[in-house]
Amino acid sequence: MDLSSTEQSPKMTLLANYQVPRYLVDEALLHFDLDKAKTRVISTLKMRLNPASEAGDCVFDGDSLDLISVKLNGKSLADSEYKVDSKSLIIPNVPEQFELEIITEIHPDQNTALEGLYHSGRLLCTQCEAEGFRRITYYPDRPDVMTVFTVTIVADAKQWPVMLSNGNLEEQGQFNDGRHWVRWHDPHPKPSYLFALVAGDLYCQQDHFTTMSGREVTLRIYVDPENKHKCDHALVSLKQSMKWDEEVYGREYDLDVFMIVAVNDFNMGAMENKGLNIFNAACVLATPETATDDDFYTIQSIVAHEYFHNWSGNRVTCRDWFQLSLKEGFTVMRDQSFSADLNSAAVQRIDDVNGLRSMQFAEDAGPMAHPVRPNSYIEISNFYTVTIYEKGAEVVRMIKTLVGDKGFRKGTDLYFDRHDGQAVTTDDFVKAIEDANSIDLSQFKRWYEQAGTPELTVNTQYDPVQQRFSLTLRQSCPATPGQETKLDFHIPVAVGLLDSDGNNMPMQLAQEKTAYDGDTRVLSLTETEQTFEFIHVSEEPVASVLRGFSAPVKLKYDLTNTQLAFLMAHDTDSFNRWDAGQQLMINVLLQIVDDIQKQNTLALSPLLLSQLEAVLNDEQLDPALIAKMLTLPTENYLAAQMPVADVDAIHQAREFAKRQIAVSLKPLFNARYESLSKQKKYQFNAEDMAARSLKNLCLSYLAATADPLQMQRCLRQMKVTDNMTELLAGLRLMVDQAGSEREHALRAFYEQWKHDRQVVDKWLSVQAVSKLPDTLLRVKALMKHEAFNIKNPNNVRALIGQFCRNNPVHFHAKDGSGYRFLAEQILKLDKLNPQVAARMLGALNSWRRYDIERQELMKASLEEIAAQKDLSADVYEIVTKYLAAQ
């Protein structure tokens, strides 16, 4: 019976409606007859009634499948014995225990959504999280159905010499007709979203790791043969990750082989399929000539992230997709501390907070705001968000702050031990930490339930006679869609007190008998307002509040610019030192914006200038930190600090400030640049990376002086360097200056690198973020260039994504051209790849924060998208939520 005519508009899934699966799958035998145009899948499932449920229809999810046949306990079912529609296969009257054989056919070469089994270059590969497995075969495609999978793949041996799936390789063989076969078995029960299959003509680089219990694990990276020289960094990163997870979390790898495959067409960064991680090629391949320091750094952290999922995600998985942050928040927190341990902890924290503030705070303040554990979704792919990932990581980090390092390890040991092989909830995670530490986190759990970024207001008072210092903390949280009022959060606030020489002061609270031992103490704010009284405070201190960014909140602390300058110079907490500098820059830049709006004469604060000079002169300070401290906040971040974002004034103000700093401190930038220019062979390590980041920062200030000689310097750097970090930094600066040198540099760069996709994407990106006035025209022209293919998500992100998200002054052009361009691309993309289309729409998240004229133009573009027939659920959900924004 075919019910496909009863199609409905996208429907909402609610956490409150969760029900345990009715039938469980004990074993899945999958047989693939692989072919690009038509792949046949025979799925044999050993199933039984869930003892926790009642008998009823047996329902399987399915999407874009050609159903060939269904057999129940060896007997073919007639059409009348099952129901099939575009989303499911329903079999009524099944026995308590049964074996089902379902045969389907799929078409990998027509799959432009890149979900399920698809064709990419010379590869066939899969992406199943969250709901891609249902595009391979009918299945209870939900994370709480965990199954032992055995996978047989048959294909032409010439075209598909390598055939991979999860687990260990059991057997393989040849047929006489030129086809060959392999059988993979994964002994660990897993949900379908962790299933993976790859086939192709791939080069394999192999290594080994000996686990802490002495087991040998084979490590393999599979790549297109032309990339065989690009695997070393990922392999080193993998071994570092395996060792770190043993040392820090006591987690050992659990199969004989761990495989990574690089794929050119991929919707996101990478995927943690059990034993067979699939990576976006850009997130795994690197050589010093083709990848920047940032790429090396990101690759190290993504390799770690996916590897860490083996425990936080795979061994212990999510009960339902509302629990996504259970694995993602925790795993991001784990990869962040891994990166902090292996590189510079201060730089890592600054980058994490910068990302959180610029992306997550904006999401939390906009129409898509949702809790770390959401209550509803239309399309789950839309919930792989910065809130689930980055805010989720902050929430786990706060738990660690509250129970301490040792207590946290006790808690995670209990969690992994208690729930190994289970599909659980964020409540189960918190419960394990509570039980291991005898602590009550019930109020803390509001961080999982309430959306929005809390505001933390700080007031201080000093009594010189009593030598008492009181710190009053007050919290509030703005309304978010569906959540008008909020209950008080449990906020860990790390605080230090500094005397006038910049030394930390004792921090004994009035109710305590003995002195507090330590420079920073974590105060627990659990009420709307609380005052903390410090005694024996010999002079009025400057309080350094929210050290290390101990909670994901907006700090409202009215320090004067002089106090900020003091903290910027003296705070012993490097994060707060950087943050004080940022706040000072924000104050100064917003003042310039105000002057621009009032048409006043512009001037740069001498205080800021002298602070920057001191930082640049500081020989003791880590060059990476100097580079961070000298980096002005982005235009997007500045826009988020204004009640009504004035893109043009912000751009003008930032350019003005940058130029003033550049001109005033030119001799210092020059000297630092030259002293960092000693030729040295590229190495990826914290010290060299720090030097390159400061060197490139100096070059960017020198270029901002508009002295034509500095362009020559960029060119020289591009000529003599041995690495992409310095080459791209030079190119980026040249691309902002009109003229023949620019065009020549771009052409030469392309000619040199057109064979390399990762580098070509950088070439697209630098042009997309150019400040030159004709940038949109150039972006449009580049879409017709041989280097661009709209079906490739990396190309789309590099060109369209960069233009719309990181070129605010052109994207928000007054004439609406940027918005119309985006709408046009979204409508095109939605037909090909809804997930990528929905992501691009994110550029309009904050549309209500601009002036009325721009709001009208953005609204018109949103309405144009909404009016389109047959929108995907992905775009439909975002566009309707945006349009509902007040």
Ligand code: B3K
């Ligand atoms: N778990 C995957 C993300 C899957 C996205 C699905 N649309 C990668 C990661 O977070 O490790």
Ligand code: ZN
């Ligand atoms: Zn993840």
